[in-house]
Structures are given as structure tokens and as C-alpha cells.
Amino acid sequence: MSVSQKMKLNEAGVTLIDCDHKTPTAQTSGYPYVGIPQLKNGHIRLDGARLISEEDFVLWTKKAKPKHNDVILSRRCNPGESAYVPEGLEIALGQNLVLLRSNGSVIYPPFLRWLVQGNEWWKQVNKFLNVGAVFNSLKCKDIPNFNLTIPSLNEQKRITDILSSLDNKIELNNKVNQTLESITQAIFKSWFIDFDPVRAKIAAKLEGKNPERAAMCAISGKSETELEQMPEDDFAELQATAALFPDELVESELGEVPKGWEVGKLQEVIDLNPRRTLKKDSLAPYLDMKNVRTQGHLVDEVILRNMTSGTKFINGDTLLARITPCLENGKTAYVDFLLDNEVGWGSTEFIVLRPKEHLPTALGYFIARQENFRTLAIQSMTGTSGRQRANADTLANQSWLIYPADLMIVFDKYAGKYLTHIKNNGLQNGILKNIRDALLPKLLSGELDATLLKK
Numbered sequence: 001m002s003v004s005q006k007m008k009l010n011e012a013g014v015t016l017i018d019c020d021h022k023t024p025t026a027q028t029s030g031y032p033y034v035g036i037p038q039l040k041n042g043h044i045r046l047d048g049a050r051l052i053s054e055e056d057f058v059l060w061t062k063k064a065k066p067k068h069n070d071v072i073l074s075r076r077c078n079p080g081e082s083a084y085v086p087e088g089l090e091i092a093l094g095q096n097l098v099l100l101r102s103n104g105s106v107i108y109p110p111f112l113r114w115l116v117q118g119n120e121w122w123k124q125v126n127k128f129l130n131v132g133a134v135f136n137s138l139k140c141k142d143i144p145n146f147n148l149t150i151p152s153l154n155e156q157k158r159i160t161d162i163l164s165s166l167d168n169k170i171e172l173n174n175k176v177n178q179t180l181e182s183i184t185q186a187i188f189k190s191w192f193i194d195f196d197p198v199r200a201k202i203a204a205k206l207e208g209k210n211p212e213r214a215a216m217c218a219i220s221g222k223s224e225t226e227l228e229q230m231p232e233d234d235f236a237e238l239q240a241t242a243a244l245f246p247d248e249l250v251e252s253e254l255g256e257v258p259k260g261w262e263v264g265k266l267q268e269v270i271d272l273n274p275r276r277t278l279k280k281d282s283l284a285p286y287l288d289m290k291n292v293r294t295q296g297h298l299v300d301e302v303i304l305r306n307m308t309s310g311t312k313f314i315n316g317d318t319l320l321a322r323i324t325p326c327l328e329n330g331k332t333a334y335v336d337f338l339l340d341n342e343v344g345w346g347s348t349e350f351i352v353l354r355p356k357e358h359l360p361t362a363l364g365y366f367i368a369r370q371e372n373f374r375t376l377a378i379q380s381m382t383g384t385s386g387r388q389r390a391n392a393d394t395l396a397n398q399s400w401l402i403y404p405a406d407l408m409i410v411f412d413k414y415a416g417k418y419l420t421h422i423k424n425n426g427l428q429n430g431i432l433k434n435i436r437d438a439l440l441p442k443l444l445s446g447e448l449d450a451t452l453l454k455k
Contacts, residue, residue, distance in 0.1 A: 004151045004446060010144035012106040017064045017099040018140050024056035024092070031057040034066075035094035036074050039083040042117060042167075044072065044091070047294045048329050052092060060092040064099050069109035071100040071116055076137045080125035084113035098140060111156035114163050118444040120148050151446070158450035159443045166436040173425040173432075180418045181296050187414055188366040190218070191245075192403060198258045201247035215242035244407045253399055261404060267396035269403065270364055271354040276312035278343045283307075285344040287333070289326060292319065297334035297365055297419065298426045302344070311350040312343055316361030318353040319346065320368050320377065322390040327377060334365040336423055351392050358405050360412035362419055 009016075024033060032038075033050040052060070066072060068087040074080070076096040085091075093099065100116070102109045115121065124146040130137050151159065190196040197215040204214035213224055216238050220227070227235065248259040257263065266272075278284055286305035293300065313319060315338045321331035326349070338344050353364035367373050380394040442448040 004149050004155070006147055007106065007150050008144065009100070009146050009148065012148075012150055013103040014107060014112070014144065015101045015103070016140060016144050017101060019064050019093040019095060019097050019099075020060055021095055023095060024050075024052040024060060027051045027053050030054065031090060031092060033060070033092045033094055034072065034097070036077050036081075036096060038094075039072060039074055039078075039081050039097075042083055042113060043171075044083045044085065044089065046091075049091075050094075057090075057092050064093045066091055066093060066099060067101065069102070069112065071112050073098050073100055073116070073143070075140070075143075076135050079129060079136055079138045080116075080122060082113070082116045084110075096137075098143070100143075106150060106153075108153055108156040108160060110164065111160045114159060114440060115148060115150075115444070117440060118148075119441050120444070121146070124148065149444070149446075151444075155450055158453075162443065162450055162453055163436055163440060166432050166439075170429045170432050170436075173429050177296060177298070177422045177425050180422050184415050184418045185366065185369055187411070189370065191407070191411060192401065193370065193372065195245075195249065195256075195258055197242060197245040198247065198249060201245065202249065205247060211247050212239065212242050215245055241407075241410050244404065244410065254401060257401060262402040263399055264402045265396065266398045266400040269356060269359065269400055270367065270396075271356065272392040272396045273311075273352050274317075274354045276314060276343055276352075278307050278312045278345055280308065281306050285338055285342065286310075287319070287344060287346040289321060289331065289347045289349060292321060292326075292331045292333045294330040294332075296422070297332070297336075298422065299333050299337065302337055307345050310345045310348055311352055312345045313350075313352050314338065314343055315340075316354065316364075318362075318364035318368050319350040320353060320390070321349060322351045322377070322381075322392075323349040324381065324386070324388045327374070327381070327390055330369075330374070332365070332368050334362060334419065336419070349389070351390060351395070359403070359408050360415065362412065362415050363403075363408065366415065 028051065030051040030053050032046050033052045034044055034046070035050065038044055038046060038049050066085045066089070068085055070085040071082050072085065072093065073082045074097055100112060102112045107115065125138065128138055128142040128146070130139065150156075196218045200214040200218035201211035204211040213227065216222075216227055217224060219241055220238055222230075227238075230238070246259045246261075249256040250259045252263045254263055283304050284307050285302045287299055287302050291300040291302070311319070313335050315335050317335045319333045319335065321327050335344065353368055355361055355363040376398050377390040377395060380391040381388040382391055383389050439448065439453075443450055
């Protein structure tokens, strides 16, 4: 095919493969079973996915085993939404999902993911949509009849290169952010939950070694030989940090804690639902629960909306989803997206965490992400089985470690740097997404010549 032409999907060598219409038993480990919630912005996101046994994985992939460059399509709830299958991903297909697979004769397989995001695609979705009392849906027999404009194979490849290069940069930023998030969470856990530098000092004392050096190794992850090779200023900074940790653990109501660290109530560290002022009907940034992620501190979309009733917050606050299943799934956000002195608002189902003034603002976020805090939040839930909510007052009165202020300052230097990097990557991704989404319809329609853009 040398020029663009209108064709039905089944005429263009695209096959539809339906899923098994049943759900396997969930396991604590195993293979991901992808459902509709895992299709997000053209990608498969495995957070929240059901895990299934190897035996069930084999059974569920006999009929429909996703392959690289297949497109997973939702027929129900959000019909027409799709995500492509990246190379090497082993998943089973959930109910109300189908696979679209190109044989490559007319449609370049990597191009299929972009074809199903264009304006023509959505016109076909609306044309064949079955409106239901509860859910709208698409029928398997109708989808192969979607009639779309198919560019030449060479043009498809050029379009794919342009859009995929932008998308790949977005994904790279996402991976960097995941790494930075993991590093900061690991530092917090090591210092303030597992007390690794303290334990390193204790072990070194028992072995007749230098406790300070042992703590420096625990903090930096370096060997003693590597410590000696550090620049003088960096060595001195690390040495000063190690000196802030004691060399003894003592018993407390929370178990063993570093000697000299006090135990109090969470409300001595964090204000829960602090008072914020925002007049009713004021136009202000609004964050919907659906735009809060289960991993990482960034949010997907903030819109301007007239204030009615809801939770109010400012930069530096942490928003914890308090309702089931959002709490169990980990929905948490750190507010760094407002202008100076701006007040935002959102769902009443958020609990706002704000550290005391002498503590880093991001501390609330790191606490909210820790397993011990989330366990307490889940245990505080009350209400009916389907609408349980965490109780802020119960959480405020939980016994909690009072972190030393001088050590918090040092931690903030690490955490603040990483959170800023994550935020900047998120802002860059927003720009890249806008460019990609603006180019996509123009490239698919032929309004823009992909050859010119490639040059």
C-alpha cells in the first residue's frame, strides 16, 4: 500500500482475540492479571493488578496470550481505551478486554497503538457504542468493522518513530522517578524505622571496630576503602551525619528505639487536617481522587473549579486517601503543584498531613508511604464494609517516634533534592505529553507530513 486509504480493521490484517469470561483466584504472588484499571494513557500499569498462579496463567493465556505490540482494548466501563503490550511483559487478560493484533501486511504492528488513539478511532467507538443502563460497551463482532484511514507503511513507520521517541522519553523519566522515589523511601526507612546507622555502631563496638566509620558505611553504602577516596568536604558531611546517630538502642512502647529519641503521639510530629481558608465559590485548583497515584508523589491532573465543600490544602501538605479501597491501594500525594500562597481543594475523602513547623514539609509524605503508618491507618477504619474510612483522630493519638530535629534537617537535604528532581521530570513529561498529543491527530490525518518532522 503506497497511499492512505480507508479500510476496516479486519481488511487490514488486524485480528481480534477475546478473553476468558471468568476471573482466576487472586494470589499473594505470581503473574499479573491485567484488568481495565491497569490501562492508563496508552500504557499498562501493573500497580493494583491481581496476581495469579502459574497454573491459572497457563489456562488464561491459552486463548489470548498478549504479545509484543498487541493492543489491549477495553470493551466496557471505558470502551475504546487501550494500551500496547511492551516487549517481554508476561500478563494474562482480564474480563471485558480483548487483544488487537496486526499481521503486518497493511498495518505496521508498532503503529497500531497510535492508530487506536486518533480522532477517527473515537468516532468509530461512538458509532458502534452500545449504551447500557449501567455500563456502555462495544461488541466483539463490531470492532473488526471499525473503518479507519490507514497511511502507507513507510508513513506509519515515520509516524511511529516520532510519537514513540516522545513516549520513550516520558517513560524514561517515569523510571528515573521510580528510582528516586525508592531511594528516598529507603533512606527514610533505614534511618528512622530500621535504625541501620545505630545498629552498625552497636555491631562495630562489639567487634572492637570504629562505630563512626561503621555508621558512615551504613549511611552511604560505601566500604571503608571507598570512604577514604571521598572528597574531603563530602567525607566531613557524612561524618557529621553519622555523629547524629547514637550507639545504643533502648526499649520503649514502640519496641527498640535509639537512645535519646523520645516517644510521643503522632500529633506531636504531624498536624492532621490542619485548618485552611478558602472561600466558598472561589475558583481554585481542584484535585480529584482519580488523579492521585498509588505510587510516587506526583498527581495526574489538577483543574480549576469553584470551591464547594471539600478538603483544603497548601504546598507541603500530604494527601492520604482515607476511604476503601483507595487507602489499601496506596493513593497518596505530596502537594508541590500550587503557586506560592495558593490554597487548593479536593475530595472530603482525603486526610491532610502537615508536619510541625520545625520539621521538613515532605516528612508527612514519607510517613504516609511507610508500611507501619498505613497499617495503623487501615486499622483505624470504621464504617460499613464497602465504605470504610480511616479516622484522623485515631491516627493523631497513635504512639509515634519523635524524630530529632537536627537529623531531620540532614534528611531534608537528601529528600528535598530528590523530590525536586522528580517534580521537574514530571513537569517535563507534561510538556512532552502535550507535544505528543498535539502531533498525533495531525500526523494520522495527514495534516502534518511526518517526513518534514523527521528532518
